[in-house]
Amino acid sequence: MAKTQVTMKVNGAKIEALVEPRTLLIHFLREQLNLTGPHIGCDTSHCGACTVDLDGKSVKSCTVFAVQADGGELMTIEGIAAADGTLHALQEGFREMHGLQCGFCTPGMITRAYRLLKENPKPSEEEIRYGIAGNLCRCTGYQNIVRAIEFAAEKLSGATAREAAE
Numbered sequence: 001m002a003k004t005q006v007t008m009k010v011n012g013a014k015i016e017a018l019v020e021p022r023t024l025l026i027h028f029l030r031e032q033l034n035l036t037g038p039h040i041g042c043d044t045s046h047c048g049a050c051t052v053d054l055d056g057k058s059v060k061s062c063t064v065f066a067v068q069a070d071g072g073e074l075m076t077i078e079g080i081a082a083a084d085g086t087l088h089a090l091q092e093g094f095r096e097m098h099g100l101q102c103g104f105c106t107p108g109m110i111t112r113a114y115r116l117l118k119e120n121p122k123p124s125e126e127e128i129r130y131g132i133a134g135n136l137c138r139c140t141g142y143q144n145i146v147r148a149i150e151f152a153a154e155k156l157s158g159a160t161a162r163e164a165a166e
């Protein structure tokens with residue numbers, strides 16, 4: 001099948017590649033870019049394990065063609081920590097609050113929570129639960145995931161308040 005040239009920014013780096021028009025974004029990320037953080041849990045847009053951030057929105061990358069991301073800006077779980085390896089507050093939260101068991105849902109969950117906290121930096125528990133409703137976890141019962149996101153919200157708003165005071 002004829003391939004199409006795509007250009008996009010992925011985790012801050014400019015990417016140019018040839019893709020078949022039928023290639024899903026999740027397959028492009030995993031198989032062509034070797035970004036295997038986003039997982040494939042269902043391939044039917046139910047589980048959210050494949051969630052990435054595309055142009056400021058949480059997107060289930062199994063429901064998007066790679067060509068639809070042409071010209072876009074993407075972030076996957078691989079791009080969430082600082083360049084020096086310092087964990088993002090969400091990653092720290094999941095570690096501190098035991099927000100994972102098998103970890104299969106975790107990359108999508110954290111990437112979704114990243115956008116949730118950008119949209120709503122101080123969410124209530126109900127808003128967190130609603131915000132991650134598109135991401136399924138078969139292990140944890142969600143309680144500690146909610147706590148992990150609360151941990152990150154608190155830490156990030158503390159950092160924001162400190163930055164404003166400086």
Ligand code: FES
Binds near residue numbers: 044045063
């Ligand atoms: S693999 Fe995309 S939603 Fe499950």
Ligand code: FES
Binds near residue numbers: 106139
């Ligand atoms: S930690 Fe296992 S699916 Fe969520």
